[in-house]
Amino acid sequence: MGMNDRIYLIDQMLAERRFVTIPQLLERLEVSLATLKRDLSILRDRMQAPIIFDKELGGYRYEKQDQTSKFELPGLWFSAEEIHALLTTYHLLSNLDTGGLLGGHIKPLLSRLTALLGVADNSIEEIQKRVRIEMMNVRRVQLEHFEAVGSALLKRRRLRIEYYARGTNQTTQRELSPQRLINYRGNWYLDGWCHLRNDLRSFSIDSIRCVELLAAKAKDISEKKLNEILGSGYGIFSGKATxxxxxxxxxxxxxxxxxxxxxxxxxxxxxxxxxxxxxxxxxxxxxxxxxxxxxxxxxxxxxxxxxxxxxxxxxxxxxxxxx
Incomplete structure (x- = not known):
């Protein structure tokens, strides 16, 4: 019996019974005590299963959970699209500098993705070796800037930024009404209404030098107009196609x-x-x-x-x- 089958069987036994003793698990799985402990550790540590050993009952059981947070065993096999999505998400998160307020959230999320990618017989290292996503020419983004942009987007508030334009080698002060975030060819961009230029612009997040969340309400631009102006031409800095x-x-x-x-x-x-x-x-x-x-x-x-x-x-x- 493979590890995947054993993990599903352990989950099934714990879900169906009040508790399961070690002898019952060893007999049903037909494995050594060391292998059983390793399987239980994988369930607990990698897959976040709420397994506890109840001394009074003398066996393992799941902690009581409400319906909204009830543990469900994730699928151990992923399609090509799912593997690509998980690995891409892993790489995108890894490319963020994990300082600032979101650092405490990014790191656990990376750990969770690592667990999901490593629940099969192979480790995360083995999967990454066999399935690779090369993120070429990717520029690192400061997490506090990414956090401020995300907050402004969801709260529909304006941003004041100090923006460095590599093409002109100049830095300008801008007030923006953020509209949407885009990851294009591995890099993050913000589509926003520039109140300085009185027009829609795309801004590279890694070129933001300083950012401040303002109290003023953001100007809303329809998705149709965004696509018409910023999505009709070729490339990320396209403008309206002519x-x-x-x-x-x-x-x-x-x-x-x-x-x-x-x-x-x-x-x-x-x-x-x-x-x-x-x-x-x-x-x-x-x-x-x-x-x-x-x-x-x-x-x-x-x-x-x-x-x-x-x-x-x-x-x-x-x-x-x-x-």
């Missing part, structure tokens, strides 16, 4: 790109000869340019002319470095 980019990929690269989702409204088709044509909306070309450049000679920008010119200038600048 142009469509047309890209042609070589037959070899097409075998990958044709299965990828670059934008919810993208249009793609195979051309004669095996090339793949991809059309995507964009407003600011910064992020789109980076994604185009990574394919090198495997992609050609067809339209619009402004994007063709920008890619051409970028390639010439790169070439000049090596000449």
């Amino acid at each position: 142009q469509w980019a047309t890209l042609h990929f070589t037959p070899e690269i097409s075998r990958w790109v044709s299965t990828e989702s670059w934008h919810p409204e993208q249009k793609g088709r195979f051309l004669v000869g095996g090339c793949y044509e991809l059309k995507i909306p964009y407003s600011k070309a910064t992020e789109l340019l980076m994604d185009i450049m990574k394919y090198g000679a495997g992609v050609k920008v067809i339209a619009p002319p402004s994007l063709v010119d920008r890619v051409s200038k970028e390639l010439n600048s790169m070439l000049a470095i090596y000449e």
Whole structure:
């Protein structure tokens, strides 16, 4: 009998009886005392089962619980989607600096996720070795900033922040009405109404230098308008889409790109000869340019002319470095 089967059987015996003695468990499970103690420890420590040894009864039992907090044994096997979700959550939480007020909540949550991922025959270390999620180019976020943003979102209050823009190397004071948090390519962003610019903006949480929760009520923007302005173009700092980019990929690269989702409204088709044509909306070309450049000679920008010119200038600048 495997460990998973034994744990389910122990849970069943404890749920059905007032108490269960050690001899009863050993006889039913057909294991040694050391193995039984290890299984009970896994139930208690990893899976948070409320098991206690009652000296008066001379056996193990579950502590009395109300219906709202009644213990239920979690599934010991996860689907691919569930493993991905658990590991992604684990990595996202691990990437937060665990200082500040939420530190006391993040660490137990990580412990709980570790327990969930380690309830099978293999340990959390074994699962992480066999199923890996590489979070590339992820920037660390200060927990107190993340906490303040989350509080403002839920309480619908404004924020005053000191924001560092890497592109311009400048720091500005902003007052924001936060709208929603987004984790994009492993990094956290805040969509908010900027009262300084009187417009919607996306702010990288890791670029916030100081943050203050204000008493003023946040300005509410409809989800439709948020998606229209910040979700219609390409990339996280998109703005309202104004142009469509047309890209042609070589037959070899097409075998990958044709299965990828670059934008919810993208249009793609195979051309004669095996090339793949991809059309995507964009407003600011910064992020789109980076994604185009990574394919090198495997992609050609067809339209619009402004994007063709920008890619051409970028390639010439790169070439000049090596000449």
